[in-house]
Amino acid sequence: MATKFKTLKEYLYPDADQKQKIFVIPNYQRGYKWSVRLSDEQTSVEYLLTDLLSAFKSDREQQFFLQGVTVVEENEKIILIDGQQRTTTLYLLLRCLDVINIQNITIDYSIREQSRDFLFKLKDTDFDYNDVDSKNENQDIFYLKQAIEQIKKLLLEELDKEQFTEFILNKISLLYIVVDRDKAVRTFTMMNGQKARMLDEELVKAEMLHIISQPTELHEISSLWTIEDTFPIIKEVAAIEWETNALRSKYAREWDKWLYWWNREDVKIYFNVRKPMGLLLEYFYKKKTNSNVFSFQNFKNILPDNEVKSAKDVFKGLRDLQKDFEDVYNNALSYNYLKCALIGSDGSADDRFNIIMYFISNKRNYEELKSYAKWRLLGATHIEITEEFTNDPTAEGGKIDNEVKRKDRVRKMIGNLSKSDVYNDVNNKNVLFLQLLRLNVEEYNKLNSGKGIKFDFSIWNNKSLEHILPKSRFYHIEKTEDGQIKYIRGDGEEIKECNIQGLYNSKSKECFTDPSKYSEHSIGNLVLLYGRNNSTFGAMEFEAKKKCFFNNEISFESRSLLHTISYFANSKWEPADIEKSAEKIIEILKTDYNF
Numbered sequence: 001m002a003t004k005f006k007t008l009k010e011y012l013y014p015d016a017d018q019k020q021k022i023f024v025i026p027n028y029q030r031g032y033k034w035s036v037r038l039s040d041e042q043t044s045v046e047y048l049l050t051d052l053l054s055a056f057k058s059d060r061e062q063q064f065f066l067q068g069v070t071v072v073e074e075n076e077k078i079i080l081i082d083g084q085q086r087t088t089t090l091y092l093l094l095r096c097l098d099v100i101n102i103q104n105i106t107i108d109y110s111i112r113e114q115s116r117d118f119l120f121k122l123k124d125t126d127f128d129y130n131d132v133d134s135k136n137e138n139q140d141i142f143y144l145k146q147a148i149e150q151i152k153k154l155l156l157e158e159l160d161k162e163q164f165t166e167f168i169l170n171k172i173s174l175l176y177i178v179v180d181r182d183k184a185v186r187t188f189t190m191m192n193g194q195k196a197r198m199l200d201e202e203l204v205k206a207e208m209l210h211i212i213s214q215p216t217e218l219h220e221i222s223s224l225w226t227i228e229d230t231f232p233i234i235k236e237v238a239a240i241e242w243e244t245n246a247l248r249s250k251y252a253r254e255w256d257k258w259l260y261w262w263n264r265e266d267v268k269i270y271f272n273v274r275k276p277m278g279l280l281l282e283y284f285y286k287k288k289t290n291s292n293v294f295s296f297q298n299f300k301n302i303l304p305d306n307e308v309k310s311a312k313d314v315f316k317g318l319r320d321l322q323k324d325f326e327d328v329y330n331n332a333l334s335y336n337y338l339k340c341a342l343i344g345s346d347g348s349a350d351d352r353f354n355i356i357m358y359f360i361s362n363k364r365n366y367e368e369l370k371s372y373a374k375w376r377l378l379g380a381t382h383i384e385i386t387e388e389f390t391n392d393p394t395a396e397g398g399k400i401d402n403e404v405k406r407k408d409r410v411r412k413m414i415g416n417l418s419k420s421d422v423y424n425d426v427n428n429k430n431v432l433f434l435q436l437l438r439l440n441v442e443e444y445n446k447l448n449s450g451k452g453i454k455f456d457f458s459i460w461n462n463k464s465l466e467h468i469l470p471k472s473r474f475y476h477i478e479k480t481e482d483g484q485i486k487y488i489r490g491d492g493e494e495i496k497e498c499n500i501q502g503l504y505n506s507k508s509k510e511c512f513t514d515p516s517k518y519s520e521h522s523i524g525n526l527v528l529l530y531g532r533n534n535s536t537f538g539a540m541e542f543e544a545k546k547k548c549f550f551n552n553e554i555s556f557e558s559r560s561l562l563h564t565i566s567y568f569a570n571s572k573w574e575p576a577d578i579e580k581s582a583e584k585i586i587e588i589l590k591t592d593y594n595f
Contacts, residue, residue: 004175004176005065005173005174005175005176006173006174006176007169007170007171007172007173008066008090008168008169008170008172008173008174009169009170011069011174011176012087012090012091012094012105012169013104013105014076014104018075018076019076019104020076020104020105020106021076021078021104021105021106022076022077022078022106022108023078023080023084023087023091023105023106023107023108024077024078024079024080024108024110025080025084025088025107025108025109025110025112026079026080026081026110027110027111027209027248027252029080029084029206030202031109031112031115031139031140031143031256032084032085032088032115032140032143032144032147033085033143034048034085034086034088034089034143034147035143035144035146035147035150036143036146043146043147043150044085044089045089045092045147045150045151046150046154048066048086048089049093049150049151049154049155050154051064052064052168052172053154053159053164055167055171055172056163056164056167056168060163060167060171061171062171063171063173064171064172064173065172065173065174065175066086066172066173066174067083067086067174067175068082068083068174068175068176068177069082069083069086069087069174069175069176069177070082070083070177070178070179071083071176071177071178071179072178072179072180073178081179083174087107088107088119088144088147089147090168091105091107091119092122092144092147092148092151093151093168094165095122095123095148096148096151096152096155097155097161097164097165098125098161102122102123103123106119106120107119107120109140111252111253111256112140112256114133114138114140114141115138115140115141115144118132118140118141118144119144129144129145129148130145132145133145139260139263200281200294200295200296200299201275201276201277201281202276203296204281204296204299205252205255207296207299207300207303208251208303208311208314208315209248209251209252211303211307211308211310211311212248212251212308212311212312212315251315254319258277258280258318258322259276259277261278261322261326262275262276262277262278262280263276267329269458270329270335270339270457272342278325279325279356280318280321280322280325281294281299281318282294283321283353283356283357284314284317284318284321285298285299285302286353287321287357288302288317289301289302292349292350302314321360324360324363325360327363328356328359328360328363331363331452332444332445332448332451332452332453332454333366333369333370333445333451333452334359334363334366334369335454335455336373336441336444336445336452336454336455337359337366337369337370337372337373337441338355338356338359338369338373339455339457340373340374340376340377340437340438340441341355341358341359341372341373341376341377342355342356343376343377343434343437343457343460344373344376344377344378344379344434345376346381351381351382354382355376355382358372358382358386359372370445371385372385373438374438374592374593375406375409377434377435377437377438378406378409378410378413378434378593379409380405380406380409383402384402384405384406385402385406387402388401388402388403389401389402390402390405407595410590410593410594410595411595413431413435413589413593414586414589414590414595416428416431417431417432417435417523417585417586417589418517418523418582418586419517419522420512420515420516420517420518420519420521420522421519421521421522422521422522422523422526423465423467423521423522423526424521429465432465432523432526433463433465433528435589436465436526436527436528436563437459437460437463437528439563439585439588440455440528440561440562440563440564441455442563443562443563444562456560459528459530459557459561462530462531462532463528463529463530463531464528464529464530464531464533464534465526465527465528465529466526466527466528466529466533466534466537467490467520467521467525467526468525468526468527468542468545468567468568468573468578469520469525469542469573469574469575469577469578470490470491470539470540470541470542471489471490471491471492471520471521471539472489472490472491472539473490473503473504473520473541474489474490474503474504474505474506474511474519474520475487475488475489475490475495475500475503475504475505475506476488476490476505476506476507477505477507487499487500489503490506490520490521491539504520504575506519506520511575512575512578512579513579517582518575518578518579518582520578522578522582523581523582523585523586524577524578524579524580524581524582524583524584524585525578525581525582527561527563527564527567528558528561528563528564529558529561529564530557530558530561532557533556533557533558536548536556542572542573545568546568546570549565549568550568567581
């Protein structure tokens with residue numbers, strides 16, 4: 001290892017005997033991230049440039065030291081083991097200063113071709129970087145453009161750019177550490193493992209690519225006496241090197257595709273995960289080892305040192321699992337049923353793992369997935385659905401028949417949802433929410449010739465129940481302790497006797513045939529809506545609600561709820577319709593749950 005200080009000019013520009021200097025970003029390094037803003041804090045780009053400007057303004061003759069870089073030297077190539085973010089930012093700064101030639105400096109992201117091309121084209125002062133990837137589909141280029149904008153913003157003030165350039169090139173130094181090539185990845189892993197911003201997922205990638213990059217052993221070489229003897233060996237060495245580089249690049253590109261998929265906002269919301277590689281590494285490790293504790297150090301145990309075959313096997317396993325995730329997500333039926341099952345989860349990490357792995361194992365058996373999802377929405381556990389018995393030391397024989405447990409759940413659900421007041425009972429209301437969600441999802445699953453269409457589950461965090469016939473159309477009578485009569489409207493407001501004209505008495509058999517089973521708050525008068533739409537309806541009469549619901553001139557999210565639509569498609573809605581609706585839903589639930 002060689003260590004010395006270099007000015008930025010010595011570091012960035014070629015020596016006298018060099019035509020150019022190429023800074024190579026190895027394929028195990030992550031993309032450019034220094035322009036990422038966390039909350040209201042400065043980005044790393046802004047932090048660095050603010051420090052440089054402050055030093056320049058306070059004393060242009062002072063020496064200013066940056067954090068060191070660790071490299072492997074190969075002639076004009078400088079392979080950056082640590083310092084790629086800093087080096088790329090300095091390159092962008094020189095481009096923005098526009099007073100110094102950067103033609104003989106190259107930043108080479110070895111497998112990120114679009115990033116490499118973007119940085120190379122920046123050498124052309126007429127190059128309009130804003131025209132590149134205008135839709136911001138490439139994460140690296142987006143962050144590179146963000147960095148340029150942040151630099152330009154800080155350079156807007158009055159500043160002698162030529163003097164500032166001279167200052168940063170000649171007065172700014174850094175510690176320059178050179179390591180041997182065979183220690184490069186180990187050094188990268190060791191150094192970055194000590195930084196809080198370095199993630200386990202990134203270290204796993206570096207370690208796997210390092211192992212896969214190990215050269216294949218050559219056939220046994222006997223003593224060589226002639227050029228003719230040497231030529232086949234040279235060909236074999238070249239072939240092995242080419243094959244190793246191609247394989248490493250292929251794996252790195254594939255890894256980055258997974259990373260891009262897991263960082264899609266729709267995927268992150270669906271799986272409720274914010275880790276860069278989502279659930280892939282964690283679930284692969286847990287599946288392989290039956291351990292919950294995923295970390296880089298633990299993952300290394302399934303990646304023995306220098307065992308290329310083991311690393312390839314792990315990579316293949318990750319590839320297969322990633323495909324499973326994408327298959328389940330991309331198919332409308334498995335997408336809808338899995339989300340229903342996750343909504344019915346107890347929220348623990350183990351339960352989520354069991355649910356998702358069950359769906360992956362049965363990803364083409366849609367009837368199985370449908371059955372699993374409906375039972376999860378009824379509160380059944382993974383064991384109650386997938387196994388014959390649940391262990392229970394308090395039960396006779398130490399276990400309970402799961403079919404019996406499931407039937408008990410159905411019986412309880414049917415009983416609770418058949419009550420006259422579901423709306424005001426929190427527990428029963430939650431059960432109804434889950435069943436109305438399921439009924440709306442099932443309508444989506446019937447579309448597209450039975451192949452289904454993905455349901456918008458954002459409603460689950462913005463859900464409400466709407467009374468089809470308004471609560472304000474009903475009243476009931478209460479007696480106080482002193483025998484006084486009170487008239488209470490369905491929305492809870494006390495009214496005078498003279499105001500009951502035209503209202504339904506929900507406790508009277510003239511209104512409902514059985515007030516113990518039916519009321520304005522019973523299942524037959526309730527539908528699922530987006531919470532934002534609930535206030536739009538207010539206390540409207542049924543006809544007005546129907547007109548509003550089907551008015552395509554206004555935005556109304558709940559119009560996409562197919563089960564809900566079926567109610568507002570009715571020509572009228574009166575207490576008799578509430579009774580018929582209640583009976584119909586209860587029969588549907590009994591049929592769906594084989595009760």
